[in-house]
Each structure stands twice: as C-alpha cells, then as structure tokens.
Amino acid sequence: MDPKLWWYIARAAGLMSWWLLSATVVWGLLLSTRILGPRRLAPARLLDLHRFLSGLSVAFLIVHLIALLADEYIGFGLPELLVPMVSPYRPGAVAWGVVALYVLAAIVVTSLTRPHLPHQVWRWVHYATFALFALVTVHAFTAGTEATNPAVKGTGILLGAAFLFLATYRLLVIRRPAAHDTPPVAPPAPASASEGKDAHPNPPQDRPVLVQELRHAADGVLAVRLAATGGGWLPAWEPGAHVDLVLPSGTVRQYSLCGDPADRDTYRVGVLHVPDGRGGSAEVHRLRPGQTLTVRGPRNRFPLVLADHYLFIAGGIGITPLLPMIRRVEAAGLDWRLLYGGRSRATMAFTDDLLALGGDRVQVVPEDTDGLPDLAAALSDAPPGAAVYCCGPEPLIAALEQTMAADFPHLHLHVERFAPANSGPAAPGGPTSANRFEVELARSRTVLPVPADRSLLEVIREAVPDATASCEEGFCGACKVTVLDGTPDHRDEVLGPGERGRTDVIYPCVSRARSSRLVLDL
Structure with missing residues (x-):
C-alpha cells in the first residue's frame, strides 16, 4: 500500500468537507434572504438539500480526521486534533481547524436537539456558521498543500465572494428597518383584528388609500380591500403584520393584514363589529367604496418563524393574522394544522377558503354546536419542536399557555392578543398601579x-x-x-x-x- 495513501485521503476529504460546508452556508444564506423564493421551488425541499449538504460535509470531515490519525507520516494524535497550537506541523494553521471543529460541534449538537431547545438559542448558535466558514477557509488555505492549485484557489474565491455578498445582503438589506420589518429601535406590536386601540396622532409614513371593496366575510365581519391612491405599490409586508388604519373621524385602529404579501397593489383586513366597543369597528362597517383613508405601517411583531411543523389555533376574528401564515406554509410544502374556534359557524370568517386549502387539516369548532376547542388533543398531535401560533380572545390564549406550560414544554408558542393580558396581583415588594x-x-x-x-x-x-x-x-x-x-x-x-x-x-x-x-x- 502506498505509504502516502492516508495523506491523500486526508487532503481529498478535507477539501470535500470545506467545499460542502461552503455550499451549505451559501445555500442557507440563499434560503434566509428569500432569493430563491417560495414560489419557484418548494422551500421544504430546499431546506432538505441544506441539511443534506451539511450532513455530507460532516461525513467527509470525519473521514478527514480519521485519515489524519491513520497517517504515520504526519504523526497526528488526538491532542493535535483537539487542542490548538500543539501540532508540530504548522501549529497556527492547524489551530484554525481545531477551533472550527468545536464551533461545528456546537452547531451540529444544537441542530440535532433543536426540537428541545428554545428557538432563540438554536438561532444564535446557528449564526456561528459565519465564523465557521471563515475559520475553515483560513484553515484550508494555510494548513493544506493545495492552496496554490488554480482550481482550489478559484473555488475559494468564488465561494468567498458569494458568502460575503449574501451575508452582507442578509445582515444589511433584509434586516434594515423597512416598512415590512420590525424597526430595531422601536419594535411595534400588532394589536387585534377586532376592536382596535385609540392612538395618539403621530403619523410618520402616512399613506393615503382608497376603499376598493367591502365584502361580507361572516356575521359581523367585514372584509375590506384597500388600494394605493394613484395606482402605486404599497409597502411590502410579511405574514403576521398589521397596519394602523386612520378612519375619516381621525380615529386610529390597528388591524392585521390577511391578504397575500405578494399583492403589492392592495391591503386586505378583516374587521369584527363590536357593538359595545369604542366606535372604531362600527365606523369601519359604515365605510363605502371610494372613500379615502390613511394607513401607517405595516409593522410586525408576530412574525412567522421557520419550523418543520406548525399548529395554528384561532379564536374568532383572530384568524386574520394566521391566514397569510397558513398560505405561506402551504406554499412552502410544510406540515401544518389549524384548530379554529368561534361562537358559531356563521360568525367564523374565511372557513370555506380554509377548508378548501387544508381539507382535513382544518378543524372548525363552532361553540354553539361542538363546544370549546380541545387544545390538549391538538397539542398532542404536534411533533416536538413544532411552532404553535395562536391569536384570539384572552381566555383562549390563557388556557393554551397553561396547557402548554404544564404538559407540552417541547412546543414553541407564539401569540397575538386582542387586549393586554391580565397582569394579576403585584409582585411582593413591587409597586401597585397607584405608585408615585x-x-x-x-x-x-x-x-x-x-x-x-x-x-x-x-x-x-x-x-x-x-x-x-x-x-x-x-x-x-x-x-x-x-x-x-x-x-x-x-x-x-x-x-x-x-x-x-x-x-x-x-x-x-x-x-x-x-x-x-x-x-x-x-
């Protein structure tokens, strides 16, 4: 056997691992920047390819490490592979690879245990892939013997350029405080799709819109379509976003957008008439096509996060912010279910559209005939790590929070409320509402x-x-x-x-x- 065989295997496997890892990072950035888009290919398959590339990269890395241990010429042992700066062969260059190994281990472990981790923990550890790419690239060009190879050098430059462009685009463009994103300084939160809230007149980004269409969506629910005056595009938005609607009287109410984010010509909201409210919903129900209103936003504090499975739970008009989420998840080819409760079938908006979209994945529970939704049963069917999205009245959200805290801590809950949650008694030693x-x-x-x-x-x-x-x-x-x-x-x-x-x-x-x-x- 050629005494250099293990050295050749180590070099080839190391290069393959670096190329595959680079492709994994670039592919992940393509997904996160939405350059590929949910309408060109099913993002579920794109995500599977991302995972496949990362798994293949780890497999070649294992071969690379085994070959280094087996190669008698270079004489590597476990200390050289696990402790920085102890290698007699290019200690600085090898140290980059050792540090990269630990970063990769953290990413792999958190990815495998993601269903049992808070989403924020997994996300921040996953951001370490930026550092991992840099560490592995420096290691490949300083520790290997192929750095001068034109093919290797060209591939490195190409992958590095793609990484830098996509990382810059992801960090500076996607996350800038645009109209469809959450401003980093003052992140706004959506209110409800029912009776909104009075707002202090503070009109940055006011945009005039025309009432284009008014449609009966259910008993007491009016679907309103708004179009930009002059035929221009409206600001982009993502599922979960809401707008402030300035009514003819000057009253300001907040309503969730329930149309298609790809439709830049119109906004759609669903408004429940609240007879004993403060008049905002009643004024919306008195609108007529052709009237001019003003919108502010959109803003989003109820964003749709990436998950393998989604459980949507809606109560009454709380279905409105979930509608675009469900459409987005369906278009992506991801698993989802909807539990939709309401006073009666006649008062539950958009049920026909949802049943046509989801079939038996949609469970409609009118209270007058079927009672209250069975939250525990719905949660029991959700796999570990599933994202649970809920919007509806406070009793529904409170019951869901209690049920999940007691029996389903492995699921991740995201909620939007109609009104502030009951704060309960003040904490011992804390102030009451009357403190000065x-x-x-x-x-x-x-x-x-x-x-x-x-x-x-x-x-x-x-x-x-x-x-x-x-x-x-x-x-x-x-x-x-x-x-x-x-x-x-x-x-x-x-x-x-x-x-x-x-x-x-x-x-x-x-x-x-x-x-x-x-x-x-x-």
Whole structure:
C-alpha cells in the first residue's frame, strides 16, 4: 500500500468537507434572504438539500480526521486534533481547524436537539456558521498543500465572494428597518383584528388609500380591500403584520393584514363589529367604496418563524393574522394544522377558503354546536419542536399557555392578543398601579413627578410634546425609550416573559417604575 495513501485521503476529504460546508452556508444564506423564493421551488425541499449538504460535509470531515490519525507520516494524535497550537506541523494553521471543529460541534449538537431547545438559542448558535466558514477557509488555505492549485484557489474565491455578498445582503438589506420589518429601535406590536386601540396622532409614513371593496366575510365581519391612491405599490409586508388604519373621524385602529404579501397593489383586513366597543369597528362597517383613508405601517411583531411543523389555533376574528401564515406554509410544502374556534359557524370568517386549502387539516369548532376547542388533543398531535401560533380572545390564549406550560414544554408558542393580558396581583415588594415616582430626562436634566393617576408617557409629553407613541396600550412598541438608571415596572405586551427583568428599556405608555426615580435617554 502506498505509504502516502492516508495523506491523500486526508487532503481529498478535507477539501470535500470545506467545499460542502461552503455550499451549505451559501445555500442557507440563499434560503434566509428569500432569493430563491417560495414560489419557484418548494422551500421544504430546499431546506432538505441544506441539511443534506451539511450532513455530507460532516461525513467527509470525519473521514478527514480519521485519515489524519491513520497517517504515520504526519504523526497526528488526538491532542493535535483537539487542542490548538500543539501540532508540530504548522501549529497556527492547524489551530484554525481545531477551533472550527468545536464551533461545528456546537452547531451540529444544537441542530440535532433543536426540537428541545428554545428557538432563540438554536438561532444564535446557528449564526456561528459565519465564523465557521471563515475559520475553515483560513484553515484550508494555510494548513493544506493545495492552496496554490488554480482550481482550489478559484473555488475559494468564488465561494468567498458569494458568502460575503449574501451575508452582507442578509445582515444589511433584509434586516434594515423597512416598512415590512420590525424597526430595531422601536419594535411595534400588532394589536387585534377586532376592536382596535385609540392612538395618539403621530403619523410618520402616512399613506393615503382608497376603499376598493367591502365584502361580507361572516356575521359581523367585514372584509375590506384597500388600494394605493394613484395606482402605486404599497409597502411590502410579511405574514403576521398589521397596519394602523386612520378612519375619516381621525380615529386610529390597528388591524392585521390577511391578504397575500405578494399583492403589492392592495391591503386586505378583516374587521369584527363590536357593538359595545369604542366606535372604531362600527365606523369601519359604515365605510363605502371610494372613500379615502390613511394607513401607517405595516409593522410586525408576530412574525412567522421557520419550523418543520406548525399548529395554528384561532379564536374568532383572530384568524386574520394566521391566514397569510397558513398560505405561506402551504406554499412552502410544510406540515401544518389549524384548530379554529368561534361562537358559531356563521360568525367564523374565511372557513370555506380554509377548508378548501387544508381539507382535513382544518378543524372548525363552532361553540354553539361542538363546544370549546380541545387544545390538549391538538397539542398532542404536534411533533416536538413544532411552532404553535395562536391569536384570539384572552381566555383562549390563557388556557393554551397553561396547557402548554404544564404538559407540552417541547412546543414553541407564539401569540397575538386582542387586549393586554391580565397582569394579576403585584409582585411582593413591587409597586401597585397607584405608585408615585420621578422621571429624569437626562438630555435636558429635567426632573418631573409622575403621580399615580397619570401615565409616564403623559408626563414625558410635558417636556417632549412630540414623544413618539401609537397604540398607548402597550402593544405596538412605538414609544420605546432607553433607561439609563432605575428599575422599570414592565406592564407592556412587547417584552416576552424572559425579558421582564430588563432595566435598559421601557414602554412609557403603560409601564411605570419599581424604583423611586427613572432616568431616561430623553
């Protein structure tokens, strides 16, 4: 046997692993930037190809490591493969590969255990693929003997250029604060598709629209189609987004978009008439085709995350933000089911469209004939790691949260509420709704008292009249302010359960202070 055989195998397997890993990263970036798009090929198959390439890369890496251990010429042992800077052969170059091995191990382990991990953990570890690509590329060009080979050099330049372009596009273009994305400074949250919220007149990005069509969608539900004046395109949006609708009276309400994100000519919303509401839905139901309204947004705090399986749970008009999600997931060829409850079949909008789209994957549960939806049964059918999306009245969401916390911690819940959740009693030693404190505006060094009967936002506006806000009920996140000192009492719906301890931000429309003074960056 040729004494150099293992060395040849190590070199060939190392190059194959690097090429496949590079292709995996580039393919993943293509998927995340949506350059391939859900309408050209089924993204489920594209995702399978991404996984196949990564698995093949790991397989060649294992061959590469085994060949290095078997090669008597280079004399590698486990310490050289596992500990940086101990290799007698190009120690610095080999160290890049050792570090890359540990980064890859973290990515592989979190990918294999993803159904049992919080989505955020998996996502942030997965971002390490950027560093992994750089480490492996440097290792390949400094530790190997093929760096001067024109084919290897050309391939490296091509893959590196593709990686840099797609990474830049992904980080700077896809995540910039566009009309269809969540602004990084003040992330807004959608309200409900039923009775919306009064909003302080604060009209950035106001756009005039025409009421193009009004259609009866169910008892008490009006489907409204809005078109841009002058025939121009409306801002892009993604499933889960909502808009602020400025009605003829000046009243502002927030409604979820339920049309097709690919349709840039129109927006569609579904509005439930709430007889005992504050008049917003009643005014929408009095609209006539041809009237001019104003929209703000879109904004999205209910985004659709990538998952292998989806369970959608809707209560009444809460179906509206889920509609475009279901269409997107269906177009992608991914597994999904819908549990849809309502007072009666006649009051449940879009049921015919959903049944035609999903067939037996759609379970319609009218309360007057079938009772309440069986949440436990629906959750039991969902595989580990499934994304559960729910929008509806508070009793439905509260029951779902309790059921999942008790029996289904392996599923990932995403919710959108119609109104603030019941906050329950104050924490021991914490403030009640009647606490008094002071706010210091750091830029002007102004100190103002915040009495128990006024919101922090009201007091701020005494010194900063143009302070940004929208819903003023803790949903949209537009009033976000940086906290420099003090302890906020978070009462908003923007921060998740794991963020309630944050002391660097506050939403002053509803939140207050646990400390005697808050210092804000205003």
